[in-house]
Amino acid sequence: MVYPVINMKLNLFCLIVIIMITINVIACKPAARNIAEITLVNNKIEIDAALKSYAAVYEKQTGVKVVIRSYGGEYPYTQNITAMFNSGFEPEIFVIDNRTRYEDAIYFGRVADLSNESWVKDTNAAYIDPVNGSVTGFPVAIEGWGLGYNKELLAKAGIDPSFLVNAAALKTAFEKIDSVKDELGIDAVISLVVGRSANWITGLHGVNAYLTLGLPYNDSDRYIDMMLNRQVDTVRLTKFAEYYNFLFRYSNKDTLLTGNYEKQIEDFANSKTVFIHQGNWIDPAIKDLGVMFEMGYVPHAFLDETTDGIFISAPSWYIVNARSKNVEAAKKFLAIMASTPEGHDYMVNKAGMVPAFKSVTLRPAGQFSMAVQDWAGKGKIYAWKQNEMPDGFGSNTLGPIFLQMASGQIDTQEFVKLFANAVLTRL
Numbered sequence: 459m460v461y462p463v464i465n466m467k468l469n470l471f472c473l474i475v476i477i478m479i480t481i482n483v484i485a486c487k488p489a490a491r492n493i494a495e496i497t498l499v500n501n502k503i504e505i506d507a508a509l510k511s512y513a514a515v516y517e518k519q520t521g522v523k524v525v526i527r528s529y530g531g532e533y534p535y536t537q538n539i540t541a542m543f544n545s546g547f548e549p550e551i552f553v554i555d556n557r558t559r560y561e562d563a564i565y566f567g568r569v570a571d572l573s574n575e576s577w578v579k580d581t582n583a584a585y586i587d588p589v590n591g592s593v594t595g596f597p598v599a600i601e602g603w604g605l606g607y608n609k610e611l612l613a614k615a616g617i618d619p620s621f622l623v624n625a626a627a628l629k630t631a632f633e634k635i636d637s638v639k640d641e642l643g644i645d646a647v648i649s650l651v652v653g654r655s656a657n658w659i660t661g662l663h664g665v666n667a668y669l670t671l672g673l674p675y676n677d678s679d680r681y682i683d684m685m686l687n688r689q690v691d692t693v694r695l696t697k698f699a700e701y702y703n704f705l706f707r708y709s710n711k712d713t714l715l716t717g718n719y720e721k722q723i724e725d726f727a728n729s730k731t732v733f734i735h736q737g738n739w740i741d742p743a744i745k746d747l748g749v750m751f752e753m754g755y756v757p758h759a760f761l762d763e764t765t766d767g768i769f770i771s772a773p774s775w776y777i778v779n780a781r782s783k784n785v786e787a788a789k790k791f792l793a794i795m796a797s798t799p800e801g802h803d804y805m806v807n808k809a810g811m812v813p814a815f816k817s818v819t820l821r822p823a824g825q826f827s828m829a830v831q832d833w834a835g836k837g838k839i840y841a842w843k844q845n846e847m848p849d850g851f852g853s854n855t856l857g858p859i860f861l862q863m864a865s866g867q868i869d870t871q872e873f874v875k876l877f878a879n880a881v882l883t884r885l
Contacts, residue, residue: 494787495523496550499539501774502598503530505809512804516794522787543568548781550788554595555774556845560585563777569594570778570785577796582837583814585775586676595775596792599811602830602839603663603737604755604768611635611642611732611751622756623766625701632708635732647708648733649725652864655718657857659735660702663769664860665852666844667758668698672765675841682843688885690878694761699863699870699877701760705735706864714864723747738812741824753825755833768833771842772814848885855880 500509506528513524527549529535536559539552543566552568554560563569564587573593578584585595605622612619615635621627635647652660669685670678681691706714710731713721720743726734727747734740744753759765778788795801796815805813806820812827813820816835821828833839844852859876862868868876 494784496784496787497525498551499549500526500528501530501535501553503528508804508808515800524791548779550779550782550784551776552779553774554777568779568781570780575789576793580815580817582675582839583772595777597772597814598774598776600770600814600834601737601739601773602768602770604757606734606736606753606755606826608732609752609754614642619756623764624759625762628759636708645730646710648705649722649731650705650709650714650735651717651722652714652861653716658853660860661857662844662852665856666769666842669843670840672761675839678841682846685881688882690881692874695874698760699873703863703870738826738830741826755829767838767840769842770830770834770839855884
């Protein structure tokens with residue numbers, strides 16, 4: 459009966475020895491590196507692969523893992539980021555694309571001050587807090603629009619685009635081009651669409667000309683603030699209405715009233731118009747259509763005074779979440795993206811974006827994107843404020859008013875009255 463007891467004691471002794479050895483081995487191991495992990499929530503599903511590839515490069519450089527969560531298309535960004543916040547998870551970096559979403563982020567204490575970051579002096583497109591003027595948003599990229607032009611046709615008409623910076627110069631140029639349409643082989647001076655399938659072209663991007671043309675980039679809230687207070691500047695709005703009625707007069711009526719986005723681009727790409735009312739996002743479509751001619755932008759200069767700039771902004775900004783665990787690591791990630799060759803390569807070559815930073819020397823492939831980069835580099839830019847209108851107001855409420863004027867149902871004075879009444883009664 460003794461032997462089982464002895465065996466039991468030996469087994470217990472062996473177990474204790476094993477445990478002690480294991481503890482000693484663990485204690486002797488060097489401490490694991492405390493590698494920070496940050497999460498970036500992205501709203502551009504089309505750059506997901508490029509962003510994840512850059513995150514892997516960044517981890518090799520710094521040892522910091524960057525988790526990318528991308529939403530869009532069938533998995534809407536807004537719903538997913540809201541659900542994330544509601545669950546208690548606070549990602550280090552997330553995206554805002556208008557004032558409403560920014561104000562929500564401010565309300566919940568999720569906005570870190572980025573004013574002292576190294577990249578701030580290298581861009582004109584940071585998000586600026588409208589109350590205290592601090593820098594709070596890192597521009598993801600920049601996009602822009604003006605009056606796109608066919609350089610070859612403009613030269614044949616004997617017009618220097620550098621002079622097209624006020625209403626009188628544009629009027630003279632359009633009249634001259636129209637007088638030599640047959641010689642140029644064009645159907646109309648400008649390609650523009652106001653139909654219901656593309657009412658955002660005038661109802662959003664067009665209205666932005668009224669909102670910001672001629673205003674300092676970082677002090678351009680005057681007319682959007684008036685609008686949100688249900689007021690308009692009737693003198694300025696009248697000039698704006700006259701300008702768009704002028705564009706309509708020199709457009710191909712079939713394309714203008716019944717065409718769509720694709721038809722608008724085709725007319726310009728086939729050299730059937732000299733100008734197009736679109737932004738640099740049409741570069742891929744232009745390329746697919748095999749366009750060989752040179753292109754550029756001139757301003758939507760509807761005022762009598764010189765307004766030498768086009769509408770350029772970040773379509774969205776990265777916000778560093780002040781409630782997250784690794785605020786400084788998130789700031790460092792953005793700073794390195796903005797300032798290193800690897801970050802520049804990601805933005806321009808991998809993601810195909812126009813970088814918001816003046817120090818980036820890489821050139822985007824598309825000609826309109828190159829033009830946007832050139833205007834931005836010169837600081838000749840006006841802000842975007844159209845996205846600060848309530849959702850749907852620009853396209854669904856103001857867009858149809860443009861259509862009425864384009865089709866001849868109303869004149870410019872009636873346009874102003876309808877526009878002002880919509881602002882007064884429907885905002």
